Amino acid sequence: MFKFFGTRAGTWTGFAAAALVLFGLAPLVMTGFRLGLLAQFLCYAIVAVGIGLAWGRGGMLTLGQGVFFGMGAYLMAMHLKMADAEFRNGPGAVPDFMELAGIRELPAYWTPFSSAGFTIAAILILPTAFAVLLGLAVFKRRVKGAYFAILSQALAGAFAILLIGQQSLGGFNGLSRFRYFFGYNLDDPVNQQMLYFIVAGVLLVVVAVSLQLRRSRYGELLVAVRDAEERVRFLGYDAANVKVVAYAVAALFASIAGAVFVPIVGIISPASIGIVPSIMFILGVAIGGRASLVGPVVGALAVAWAQTALSEQFPSAWTYAQGLLFILVIALLPGGIASIASVAKRFQTKRTPVEAAA
Amino acid sequence: MSVALTCKNIEVDFDGFKAVAGVDLELARGEVHFLIGPNGAGKTTLVDAITGLAKYSGSVVKDGEELRGKKVHHIARKGIGRTFQTATVFENLTVAQNLDIAAGAGRSPWTLLRRRRHLPQIVVDTMERIGLKDQAETPAGVLAHGQKQWLEIGMLLVGDADVLLLDEPIAGMGHDERETTGLLLHDIAADRAVAVVEHDMDFMRAFASRVTVLHAGAVLASGSVDDVSGDARVQEVYLGTATKEAADAATA
C-alpha cells in the first residue's frame, strides 16, 4: 500500500483524495465555525510542511519559524488595516488602533502597504530574503546543530520583543479587527468559506512543492547533507547553499501561512509568534513524523485540534500532556506516527536503520 | 607519467605543535603512492591540509594551479577526492543515490530540482567496477564494512577526481577483500594519481608503486618499496617502535 503512493498514479490519487476531503467533504459536514477552526489549523499545517523539509529532511532544527510566520502575518495585517482605514476615512487615513494610541501621522513605512500587489510581493519576498541572508551568514560559517537551533530560538525571542516595542504595529496587543480582505467583507460567511478554500488550496500546493523537492535530486542531496555534511563538501558541493534553499523554502511556507492566518483568525500579536509558539510548531511535526511528507500535516492538525478541545476545559492537564508528548514521542518514537510501520518492520528484520532517527 | 599534485614545504601548526613540519610530496598519475609512518607522523593531517580542512603554510599545486586558501568544496571540484578512516557514506540513501550525488557536483539548479529519470552511465559503470552492481538499491547503511569503503572510492571515481587521497582504505577488511581493493587501486591509478595512507606493511609491499615515510611531521624517506625498506633511518623508526612495543608487551 505504501509502495503505491510512491508511484506517479499513487501521487495523483493521494492528492485527489485530499482535495476531495478538503474541498468536498469538510464544507459539507462542518458548520461555518468549525470550518473556520479547520482553516486556522491548516495554517499551522502549512508551517509544519516547511519544518518537515528543513528539520526532517535537512536536519536544521529551526525553533524560530514564528519569525517568518509573524512576518507574513504582520505584512498582511498592515495591508488590511490600511484598507479598512481608507475605506472609512479616505486615502492616507490612519488605522484605528493608531488613533487610539495617539499617532496622528501615518508612519512612512506603512504607506506602500496600501497597495495589495506590494503587500503580496512583500509577503513572498521579504521573509524568504531574510531567511537566505541569515542562512548564508550561519551555514557558510558551519554553525549547525544545536548552535543553529539556539540562534533560531534567540531570533524568535528578539523578534517578539521587537514587535512588543513598536507602538505603530500595535505593540503588545498586535493588530486585530479586520473588516475587509481585498474588498470582501470578512463578516460574510460566504467569504469566510472562500478563505477556507484558499488556505486548503495553499496547503495542497505547498505539499506538492515539498513533494517535488523531496523526490528531486536536490531532495537526495539534502538528506546527504543532513547525514554527512562534511562528506558532501568533499564531493565538491557547497553544503551551505543546499541548506539555505530548504531553510528559505520553509520560511516562505511559514510566511504564506501567516498571511492567510490573519484574515481567518482576525488577530496577530507578539504572543503568537515568540519562543514558545515557535517551538510548539515543532511538536506537531515531531508527532506526525518529521521526515515524512504528510506526517507533519497530520501532526499539526492533531495538536491544534487537541489544543482547542482541551486547553480551555483542562488548561493544566493540557500543558502536562504537551510536555509528555514532547518527551515520549521524541525519546521513544523519533520518526513519529509515520514511522510506526517501519519500526514494526524493524522489529521483525532488525536491518534497515530508521531514517528519521538520524 | 605526469605529476598531478605537487606539495612544497607544507607546515601545519596546531597551537604551537607542528603536526606537519615542512613536507614535500609529489603525486604522479599512474602510481599508487603509499604514505606510511607511525601514529602521529602527520599522514592524515597532511591529507587534511591538501583537501582544505586544515590550515597550512607552503604550497599545493595541481596542474599548475595553487590550491592553498581555497575552500574545501572548490578543492574537491578541482579533482581532488578523499576518503576517511571511518568510511563516510550517506547511510540512508541507496548505493545508486550515493553515487549519483557524487557524480553531480556540477549540476545546474534546474537539473537538481527535477527527479532523476535514469542513472548516469558513469554511475552504472562504477557500480560494476566496485562490485556493488547488485546492491544498487540497497541503503548504504546496511552494506558490509568493506563494501562501504569501496562505495566511498566509487564516489570519488564518478566525481571525476584524478587525485585520490585514501585514508586507510583496507581497515577492517579480510584477506580477499584486501586483494580486491589492491587490484582496484592499481586499476584506477592507470590514469589517476592515488595516494594511500596505510599502516598495513604487507599490503604496502604488495601494491605500492612508491612509498613516502613520514615521521614526526617530516619526510623520512621516499622511493620504491625496496629503497625505503633498506633505509637505515626507516628501520630505526620502525624497529625502534617495534622494540618498544615488544617491551611494552613483555611488561604488560
Place this chain on the structure above:
Amino acid sequence: MDLLVGQLFTGLSTGSILLLAALGLSLTFGQMGVINMAHGEFIMAGCYTAYVVQQVVGDAGASLLIALPIGFLVGGVMGLVLEALLIRRLYHRPLDTLLVTFGVGLILQQVARDVFGAPAVNVSVPEALRGGVDLLGVTVPKTRLFIMALAIVAVTAVTLVLRFTPAGRRIRAVVGNRDLAETAGISSRTVDAGTFFIGSGLAGVAGVALTLIGSTSPTTGQSYLVDAFLVVVAGGLGRIKGAVVAAVALGALQAVFETYSTASLAKVGVFIVIVVFLQLRPQGLFTLRTRSLA
C-alpha cells in the same frame, strides 16, 4: 564620567546575572554537549526554594543563607534525576535532547503553577542588602553587588573544582576524550551524572540569587534561558573563561544599547552582534572531527 561608570556598572551587573544563569549551562552544554532546555526551570526551582525557605524561616537574612545551599541541592537533584531518566538515553541525539528537555520544562512550569499559582510571588530582601552604596559617584544597589560577588565566588569555585580536585580532573578527562577516559578506568556515566549535578545545582543557586532583584513566577527561568544559551554559544565550547567574557560583554552590550535606544531594540542589537561575531570567529563553535566524519 558618572554616565560611563553607571553604564559600566549596569553592564557588569547584567553580565553577572547572565553569568550565574549560564555557568551551569556551560558545564552541561559546553562540557557535555547536552542541551538542557529545562535549565531555566531549575533556575525557577531555585527561586521558589528561596520563597519556601523564607516562608519557613521568616528572617530574610538567615533564609537567604540557608536557601543558597538548599537551592543548590534542589537544582542538583532535579538535574541528577533528569540525567538518569532521560538525557543518558539520548547522548547521541543532541537536538532531540533539546526538545525532550523542553517538554520537561513545560511540565515543571505547570507544576509550579499548580503548586504556587500563576501570579508572581516575592521574596523579601535582607536588611543588610537594602539600599545602595556610593561607588565612584554612582549609587549601586547592594543586591546587585551581592550577585556580582556570588558570580565571582561561583566561577572561582567551579574553576578550582575542575582544576584541582580528582573529580574535576575526571570531568576534564571525559570531556577531552570519552573513550580514552573509559579505558583509563574512569566511569563516564558517573562523571556525566556528577557534571549534571553541579551544573544544575548552579542553576538553583542562580535562582535563589535572582529573587533578590525580581519577583518569581513559573516562567521566570524561561526568560533567562535564551540569553544564557547565547552566552555559552558566544563563549565557545567548554570554556568557563569564554562564558565569563561573553557574559560580561553581552551584559555591557545590552546596557549600552539600552542607553541609546530601547530595551526591545537592545535584544535585536545583541542578536545581530552575535551573528556578526560568528562570522569572525566561528572557531570553537563547531567541532571538526577530521579522522571520522560519521
